[in-house]
Amino acid sequence: MLRSLTVSLMFCRRAQQLPRMHCSSIRQAENTSAVDALYNLSVDISKIRKLKGWVLYQSPVYVVETVAMLRTLGVRDSLIAQVLEHHPEAILCPPEHLEAQKELWMSICASHSHLVGIIEKFPASFFTSSCHIDHQRANVTFFQNLGLNKRVIAKLMASAPQNFTRPVEQNEEMVQALQKTYLELGGNEANMKVWLQKLLSQNPYVLMKSPETMRNNFNFLHKQGFTSSELLQLLSRLKGFVTELHPESMGLSLSYSQETLACSHAELRQIVLQCPALLYYSVPILTDRFKCLLGAGISLQQIMQTPTVLELTTQIVQYRIQKLRSYGHDIKTGSLELLNGTKKDFEMNCGKLLLRQERPLFNPVAPLRTDE
Incomplete structure (x- = not known):
């Protein structure tokens, strides 16, 4: 009997480790009513079968109810078809859950069109499991109580829904750690809300990390002399x-x-302050980028003066150097500012070089000066 019990326990453990099988591997026939309803909406069924075919075997489904809710928000039928193609799991959400989601999202969205834009780009963030709704509500309330802008909260929940589907206590812990660190490093309490809002807006996944990791990293950097x-x-x-x-x-x-x-x-610390990317680029990436710049004839002194050039990929650097050469500019001399910056910045710099080339030596329209 003991042996039998041991074998049973081992089987259970093995079963828990196996990946869950979708219903499509068990049932023999698709849900024809779901397929027909999606087909009538001009949804590409073959795309769903290829990527998420298991959805078509589920029952019950709520195609009509999901479409009706989206139409109340003003979503056009072509966009509805697009959303259902990319995220067919939407048809598994019961109507009451969709209404709860709609109500929650409208508490942080400026308008229906704002919410429609989020559903278009982040359908998985809106069509979540009903088991997460309580966590979502608690987290929305938490961020509202922090005084964060509603648009920032909406962006946070859309781009990083994981932050809202977990217990609010986890977000509270990380936010408190960020606030404490900000103040300990000399941050102004009056500006803390704006700073936190900007930080979360730029990188919403920061909340998914642990306070201990942040402390360890700052301790390391402090030992480096920062x-x-x-x-x-x-x-x-x-x-x-x-x-x-x-x-x-x-x-x-x-x-x-x-x-x-x-x-x-000391020089390295100043370079890092100008180009923090040096901290998170791996040695192979840095090796590749240094090799590209030095191979183009750029000196180490130039790189140290404009270290942000290391944020550019080798492909971008090679393309920009070639284009600057076509305008007669030698990147080996002077500053790397022309090479640096965003695509828009670079195009503006090229435009200035082009104007210099085309500018006439004298104005042919202006009258010539003569001695009277």
Whole structure:
């Protein structure tokens, strides 16, 4: 009997480790009413069968109810078909849950059109499981009580729904850790709400990390000589990515950068403050980018003066250098500012170079000056 019990326990454990099978692997026939309803909406059934065919085997489904709710928001039929193709799980949501979701989202959305835009881009964030609604409500209330802008909360729940489907206590813990760190590093309490709002807006996934990870990273950077004000600057400029780093990887990247640039610890810290990307780019990525820049004839001194050029991929650097050369500009001399920046910045710089080339040496319309 003991042996039998042991075998049973082992079987249960094995069963728990096996991936769950979708109903499509058990049932033999699709839900024809669901397929017909989707077909009548001009939904590409073959796309659903290929990517999420298991949905078509479920029962009950709520195609009519889901479409009716979306139409009340002003969603056009072509967009409804698009949403259902990308996220067919929507038809599994009961009508009462859809109404609850609609009510919750409208408490943080400025208008129906605002919510429609979110459903179009993030359908999985709206059509969530009904078991998460209580967590969602509690988290929305928490962020509202923090004084965050409704639009920021909506963006947060749309782009990182995981933050809202877990217990509110977990978000409270991380937010409190961020606020405490901000103040300990010398942040102004009067500006803390704006700072937190900007941080969460730029990187909503910062809440998914642990306070311990953040503390370990700041302790490491402090040992590297960064002051409290500099650490606060990094926390803001890294957009919360400092919570996703690890002391080991940062140490390797910093050591490689210092060795390559042949600079002092103090110089390296100033370079990092200008280009925090040095902290989270791996050594292979940095090696590739340094090799690309140096191979183009760019000096280490130029890189140290404009380190943000290391944020550009090798493909972008090579393309921009070639284009600047076509305008007669030699990147080997002077600043790398022309090479640096966003695509829009670079195009503006190229436009200025083009104007210099086309500008005439004299104005042919202006009258010539003659001695009287």
